[in-house]
Amino acid sequence: MFEFIKEHLILDDPLILGANISIALTVIGIVFALTYLKKWKWLWTEWITSVDHKKIGIMYIIAALLMLFRGGFDALLMRAQLTVPNNELLTPQHYNEIFTTHGTIMILFMAMPFLLGLMNVVIPLQIGARDVAFPYLNNLSFWSFFFGAILFNVSFVFGGSPDAGWTNYAPLAIEGSPGPGINYYLLGLQISGIGTLLTGINFVVTIFKMRAPGMTLLRMPMFTWTSLITSFIIVFAFPILTVSLALMTFDRLFGTHFFTLTDGGNPMLWSNLFWLWGHPEVYIVILPAFGIFSEIISTFARKTLFGHKSMIISLVVISLLSFLVWVHHFFTMGGSAALNNVFSITTMAIAIPTGIKIFNWLGTLYKSRIQFSTPMMWALAFIPTFVIGGVTGVMLGMAAADFQYHNNYFLVAHFHYTLIAGVVFACFAGFEYWYPKMFGHKLNERFGKLAFWFFAIGFNVCFLPQFLLGFAGMPRRVYTYLPEDGWTALNVVSTIGAIGMGIGFMIVVYNVLYSMRHAKRETTGDPWNGRTLEWATATAMPPHYNFAVVPEVKGIDAFWEIKQANNAVKKENIEYKPIHMPSNASTPFVMSVLFFVAGFGLVFELWWMAILGGIGILACLVLRSLRSHREDEGYYVSVDEIKKREQPIQREA
Secondary structure, eight states, X not given: OHHHHHHHBOOSOHHHHHHHHHHHHXXXXXXXXXXXXXXXXXXXXXXXXXXXXXXXXXXXXXXXXHHHHHHHHHHHHHHHHHSSTTOOSSOHHHHHHHHHHHHHIIIIIIIHHHHHHHHHHHHHHHTTOSSOSOHHHHHHHHHHHHHHHHHHHHTTTBTOOOOSTTTTOTTHHHHSOOSSHHHHHHHHHHHHHHHHHHHHHHHHXXXXXXXXXXXXXXXXXXXXXXXXXXHHHHHHHHHHHHHHHHHHHHHHHHOOOSSSSSTTOOHHHHHHHHHHHHHHHHHHHXXXXXXXXXHHHHHHHTSOOTTHHHHHHHHHHHHHHTTSOGGGGGGGGSOOHHHHHHHHHHHHHTHHHHHHHHHHHHHXXXXXXXXXXXXXXXXXXXXXXXXXXXXXXXXXXXXHHHHHHXXXXXXXXXXXXXXXXXXXXXXXXXXXXXXXXXXXXXXXXXXXXXXXXXXXXXXXXXXXXHHHHHHTTOBTTOXXXXXXXXXXXXXXXXXXXXXXXXXXXXXXXXXXXXXHHHSOBOOSSOTTOOOSGGGGSSSSSOOTTSOSSOOOOOSSSHHHHHHHTTOOOOGGGOOOOOEEEOOOOSHXXXXXXXXXXXXXXXXXXXXXXXXXXXXXXXXXHHHHHHHHHHHTTOEEEOHHHHHHHTHHHHHHX
């Protein structure tokens, strides 16, 4: 085993060696701090085994922020490499690896878990529920995501990272990459995907079955609607990814030929399956972002969202069209003109419902009294930047024009204008907006706006020049270029913008640390004068049971209507009842560790380790089945505890 570790631990690259040392020191520091402060039991009972949807949501967000740091650092390394011609900062192999890990991490291990984290924190509160439908499954979802992400990230310090791009195209990923990197990709995404699929199922059931009395489908807040549509897309799209990853795993480990060039395999099958999942995946991350912006714009414009029903219809139309456009990713593969026309039309048709939403947001802002808080600034910046991404998407959707655009930096700029303006802006906006609900205080507004300006300006400085680089002919996925190509000046500008984005992110991190110590603690659950039910809890941080009494909904903007009606019921007269809540669960964490063990064994074809991990997973499933009745008993929150926790509102009443 020592020889195995010595053989695969990467020590010959100064950058990775530095990362190895910093990771080792960080782990030692965390272990020492937890031991010194005697927090191991607290960590286990309050977080690792917790089934409280709010804590699981916070863990998702913390993991996503760590991944944002990793993916962002990769991006800065790429920009540093491309700043000047003939640069030798990175080797070609190292560039290919960070190019691959940047895309994979930012889509699958940052954007999606960040949004799933916000959904976990907000959705049960927004529909007036006390928890999600399957709390045990929710805990398993997070930990399987987390250990899938850890398995993927281990690759850059042990064995080597995947290097075939985040699309992992065959046959390059099978016959052109003999190291363990692609195995990390396949197994890491597979384990993580299990958690995502379980989350999709969980939220479909939660939203359909656990809404408060009176909350009809058409009265649901827009973030809940977008989360519901997203969950449906996850349920239908992720099984495609699961099967695709399994088939390629068989190709790499067991010598089958699903995607190879020999023995009847077909590499285009991978491309079709990947994008049949991959394009809906874009909407899995963008639709919740639309919901976040809708909530924020409505709150800080002090108006009900304009065109609520048309917004819902447009969401449904987009979700259906998202499954009908995947061929636009390979217009140049040699398909017929008729085939390209069909997918060109379906691609451009998405602009119609998307345009409806843009007009909905502008209609909400029209003649409103806008409060320029930090979340609102992210939302306002999103609209024009996302329109640029959308319009350039229509340009790419024209099959004939796509022959010119598809393989150069124009596409890179379009992609980032869509996903950074649409998703990363939304993550920051939602984080600032719901932060008081998670931690009981607001983030500092001054630092929040400073981070916004650095990031938003940096973003445009970084990616606007890349449209021009595309027109100038700079291809995607290049490691370096020559001085006579004439791309140096625009690449220098682009790198300056990337640095601005990095500074913006660091200010966000500093803001969290600063606000933890200095921000004024919230005394109510409604710091923004909100409109939906998540702001109706007794305290700034909702208790583990969320609502002492399940609220009754009488229209859109349920909490706003309650406040406007001045329906101040004397809390002393409320008759509380014991509340049933689920118990903590340790099996999901153990099962996810075993997923990691089995996955690591498969990566290096250590069959004994893979079999032991598999047996352990089966044992956990059997154990869960035998113990489920006892674990599902849960416990009751007593009336005395409820009264004690609801005391702040009693004083106000």
